[in-house]
Every structure is written in C-alpha cells, then in structure tokens.
Amino acid sequence: MGLMEEFEEVYTKYKVKVYSICYRMMGSKEDASDITQDVFVKVYKKLNTFKGNSSLSTWIHRITVNLCLDRLRKKKLIPLYENISAPSPNPWLKSSIERAIQSLPPGYRAVFILHDVEGLTHYEIAETLGISDGSSKSQLHKARKLLRDKLRGVLL
Amino acid sequence: MRCEEVSENLSFYIDGEIKGKMRKDISIHLKKCERCKKEASDLRLIKAETRSLSPIEPPDWIWFNIKNTLWRQRLFKRVFAIASAACLAIVIVGSLFFIRTSQKRAKTDIAFERLKTLDEAIEECRESLRVNPNARVRKTLYDMYKEQVKTINLIYSEGGEQ
Numbered sequence: 001m002g003l004m005e006e007f008e009e010v011y012t013k014y015k016v017k018v019y020s021i022c023y024r025m026m027g028s029k030e031d032a033s034d035i036t037q038d039v040f041v042k043v044y045k046k047l048n049t050f051k052g053n054s055s056l057s058t059w060i061h062r063i064t065v066n067l068c069l070d071r072l073r074k075k076k077l078i079p080l081y082e083n084i085s086a087p088s089p090n091p092w093l094k095s096s097i098e099r100a101i102q103s104l105p106p107g108y109r110a111v112f113i114l115h116d117v118e119g120l121t122h123y124e125i126a127e128t129l130g131i132s133d134g135s136s137k138s139q140l141h142k143a144r145k146l147l148r149d150k151l152r153g154v155l156l
Numbered sequence: 157m158r159c160e161e162v163s164e165n166l167s168f169y170i171d172g173e174i175k176g177k178m179r180k181d182i183s184i185h186l187k188k189c190e191r192c193k194k195e196a197s198d199l200r201l202i203k204a205e206t207r208s209l210s211p212i213e214p215p216d217w218i219w220f221n222i223k224n225t226l227w228r229q230r231l232f233k234r235v236f237a238i239a240s241a242a243c244l245a246i247v248i249v250g251s252l253f254f255i256r257t258s259q260k261r262a263k264t265d266i267a268f269e270r271l272k273t274l275d276e277a278i279e280e281c282r283e284s285l286r287v288n289p290n291a292r293v294r295k296t297l298y299d300m301y302k303e304q305v306k307t308i309n310l311i312y313s314e315g316g317e318q
Binding site: 011112 | 164167168173195198199201202203205206207208209211212213214215218219221222225226229
C-alpha cells in the first residue's frame with residue numbers, strides 16, 4: 001500500500017474525531033477546518049514513523065489538542081459558538097452543554113472533551129496531554145463543577 | 157460525611173472510581189441529603205448528555221485542501237532540490253574553471269619571467285659576439301633562440317596574452 005493510500009485510510013478513520021475535537025475546542029467551523037487540515041498535514045509527514053495504531057491515535061489526539069490550545073492562546077478570545085444541527089431527544093440541553101463547554105478554561109475544556117465526549121481514559125488523556133493521571137482526574141472534576149454552575153438555570 | 161467532602165468526590169463517584177467504604181458513605185449521604193443528591197443527578201445528566209453529543213462530520217473540501225497542500229509542499233521540495241542541485245553544479249564548475257585558469261596563469265607567468273631572462277641573456281650574448289666572435293658563443297646564442305621560441309610557443313598554447 002502506498003503512503004497516500006495509507007494516509008487516506010488514516011484520514012477516513014480519524015477525520016470525524018479530529019474535527020469534532022477541534023470544533024468543540026474552538027467553537028467555530030472555520031478554525032476547526034483550519035486546524036483539522038494542519039493536523040492531517042502533520043500526520044502525513046510523520047506517518048512512516050508510526051508502527052502501532054495506539055501510538056498514532058494518541059499522537060493525533062495530542063497534536064489536535066495542542067494546535068487548538070496554540071490557536072486559542074494566539075487569539076486570546078473566548079470562542080464563538082455556532083449552532084450545529086444534531087438530532088437529539090433533548091437538543092436544547094445539548095446545545096446549552098455545547099455552549100457551556102466553550103466557556104471552560106482551555107485546559108479543563110481539553111480534558112473534558114477527551115474524557116466525557118470522546119471517551120478517552122485518564123491514562124490516555126495523561127499520555128496525550130503530557131500530564132499525570134491525577135491531574136487529568138482533578139481537571140475533569142473541576143470542569144464538571146464549572147459546567148454545572150454554568151448550566152444551573154437549565155438543570156431544573 | 158459532610159456535604160463538602162461528598163461534593164469534592166462526586167465526580168469520581170459517578171465515574172465509579174471510588175470503591176469500598178467511601179463509596180458506601182457517599183451513597184448513604186446521597187440518600188439523606190437532597191442538595192448533594194441534586195448535584196449528583198445533575199452531574200450524571202451532564203455526563204450522559206455529553207457522552208451522546210453527536211460526532212461532527214468535517215466538510216468534504218477539507219480533504220481536497222489537505223491533498224492540495226501536500227502536493228504544493230512536494231512540488232516546492234522538488235523545485236528546491238533541483239535549484240539546489242543547479243546551484244551546486246554552478247559552484248563546482250565555476251571552482252574548477254577558476255582553479256584551471258589560476259594554474260594556467262601561474263604557468264604563463266613563469267614562462268614570461270623565463271622569456272625576460274632569456275631576452276637579457278641573448279642581448280648579452282650578442283654583445284659578447286660583436287666584441288669577440290667565436291663558435292662557442294654562437295652555439296650558446298643559437299640554443300637560447302631555440303629556448304626563446306619554445307617558451308613563446310608554451311605561452312600561446314596556455315592562452316597567455318601579455
């Protein structure tokens with residue numbers, strides 16, 4: 001299999017995950033698209049160096065989150081939230097949660113998205129973000145508490 | 157168990173990360189305390205709703221942009237490699253030409269020096285022949301003329317133009 005074909009497979013496998021993380025970290029389709037492109041251009045350049053799927057997956061998560069955090073640092077802006085249409089029995093609560101995620105501090109936001117949205121374990125998050133297991137758990141706890149405070153009016 | 161202690165551990169509790177006696181204590185507290193019960197139920201709801209947030213499909217044009225970027229980068233690399241090779245070739249050829257020219261110039265410089273010395277020697281020999289004509293001096297003069305012609309030929313063959 002050629003490098004380009006292998007890359008296309010990786011893109012197909014990870015595109016939704018990467019774009020979803022970018023979108024929820026940045027809150028804008030434009031930024032999410034830009035960062036998704038940057039992530040996969042980097043992936044293509046390093047694809048040869050990855051043997052196992054797990055290291056590739058961790059690395060993709062890491063560069064995705066790091067590029068988002070870099071962009072947020074450069075912008076120094078609270079992300080704008082664009083509505084996305086998602087079929088759900090309770091779209092109103094979901095959209096409030098989506099909006100509340102955007103208002104979390106970037107570090108908490110990254111841990112929250114990776115754990116509660118993407119389903120990564122604390123061990124994987126620690127590997128991805130270069131932090132300890134304990135730090136990941138503690139940041140998740142703080143993120144959830146902050147979210148609950150922000151959603152107080154919605155959670156009746 | 158106090159509410160603050162329960163609140164500090166609720167997130168870990170709903171993730172099932174708290175086991176044994178502490179889990180039991182929190183469960184008992186939650187049955188009695190309405191405030192903590194509400195907090196636990198909110199966190200559970202947030203967790204459940206968050207887990208079911210839809211994955212977001214990226215627009216198709218992203219793939220085309222990525223391929224386009226990679227193509228442009230590869231093209232740039234190729235052009236850069238060709239330009240670098242051309243520059244290197246120019247530098248090598250230029251250096252060889254310079255070295256060759258310098259060597260030629262050194263040879264012709266020596267030949268010109270020799271020619272000057274020969275001219276002076278020929279002049280002295282002719283003077284000596286005028287005063288005292290003899291066969292040995294004539295032979296020496298003849299040899300010097302031959303050497304002079306040889307040296308001039310060498311200068312022309314190396315491209316000297318002085």
